[in-house]
Amino acid sequence: MIQDIAPHVFHNEYTPRPIAELDAVVCFDGSQILMDIGSGEDHAVFPQLNDFTPEDQKRIKEYDRLQYLFSIDEMGFFLVSKDCISTPGETLQFLHIQKVRQQSENRIGHAMMVSHHLNTWMTNHQFCGRCGSPTVPHDKERAMYCSHCKNIVYPTISPAVAVAVVDPKTDRILLAKGLGEFRKFALIAGFVEIGETIEDCVRREVMEEVGLKVGKLHYFKSQPWGLTGIEMMGFYAELDGDDKVTIQETELAEARWFHRHELTEESTMSLSFTLIDTFRRGEYVDWLK
Numbered sequence: 001m002i003q004d005i006a007p008h009v010f011h012n013e014y015t016p017r018p019i020a021e022l023d024a025v026v027c028f029d030g031s032q033i034l035m036d037i038g039s040g041e042d043h044a045v046f047p048q049l050n051d052f053t054p055e056d057q058k059r060i061k062e063y064d065r066l067q068y069l070f071s072i073d074e075m076g077f078f079l080v081s082k083d084c085i086s087t088p089g090e091t092l093q094f095l096h097i098q099k100v101r102q103q104s105e106n107r108i109g110h111a112m113m114v115s116h117h118l119n120t121w122m123t124n125h126q127f128c129g130r131c132g133s134p135t136v137p138h139d140k141e142r143a144m145y146c147s148h149c150k151n152i153v154y155p156t157i158s159p160a161v162a163v164a165v166v167d168p169k170t171d172r173i174l175l176a177k178g179l180g181e182f183r184k185f186a187l188i189a190g191f192v193e194i195g196e197t198i199e200d201c202v203r204r205e206v207m208e209e210v211g212l213k214v215g216k217l218h219y220f221k222s223q224p225w226g227l228t229g230i231e232m233m234g235f236y237a238e239l240d241g242d243d244k245v246t247i248q249e250t251e252l253a254e255a256r257w258f259h260r261h262e263l264t265e266e267s268t269m270s271l272s273f274t275l276i277d278t279f280r281r282g283e284y285v286d287w288l289k
């Protein structure tokens with residue numbers, strides 16, 4: 001999955017320090033991010049401070065909201081405003097975040113996703129939700145701080161579930177197609193509601209979206225997904241009773257059962273497709289014993 005970056009190591013401890021020449025410069029412009037495409041757009045990497053002109057380097061270093069985000073191995077990632085960058089050069093270009101996610105190696109894709117999550121959260125919390133005063137990044141924690149009322153706001157992470165409903169007796173999995181642009185067959189998924197357990201969320205989402213009752217749940221793995229600010233938890237859920245599918249028409253275009261042999265190999269970058277592909281390879285059986 002995209003967060004699996006070994007042998008590289010992701011450090012999310014909050015250890016702010018001044019930016020150094022070989023640190024990564026993270027700069028968003030809406031849904032685009034500045035990347036170094038010197039080795040081709042399909043091999044984009046984050047620009048480092050020393051890739052910029054001396055004037056831009058000076059502006060970046062002196063930017064009063066230059067923000068340390070995290071590190072991968074020894075490389076720090078620092079968020080800057082696009083106002084610090086005079087003109088992207090031949091090798092520094094803004095690329096769409098989805099392109100970077102889909103085409104880069106995991107180390108780059110994961111760093112982009114986490115950066116996007118932090119950038120969105122910081123942008124949305126420039127003012128205190130309690131008293132309305134401007135906030136500043138906290139100097140000791142990854143948080144936004146209001147010096148007027150002392151309010152501290154930590155990064156917002158929304159819990160969500162992805163559910164592979166399976167019928168072990170017939171070796172089938174239920175896949176659904178959403179109404180949006182993303183019209184590929186995928187898993188049932190949804191946000192955890194307030195006051196709800198993860199397990200109840202799994203059962204509710206399956207009942208709401210496809211009208212099926214599930215029995216045993218088998219937790220699989222989790223995945224941070226910074227593009228939407230969520231922490232996704234993946235489950236296999238065994239069908240309990242009738243297999244008749246009734247779709248929620250406001251959410252889904254189609255949903256049906258697939259026999260294992262009908263499935264084709266999937267990219268395992270996302271947790272949802274890793275669940276599907278693990279089922280396709282027959283490895284899910286171990287989970288259901």
Ligand SMILES: [Zn+2]
Nearest residue numbers: 128131146149
């Ligand atoms: Zn306040």
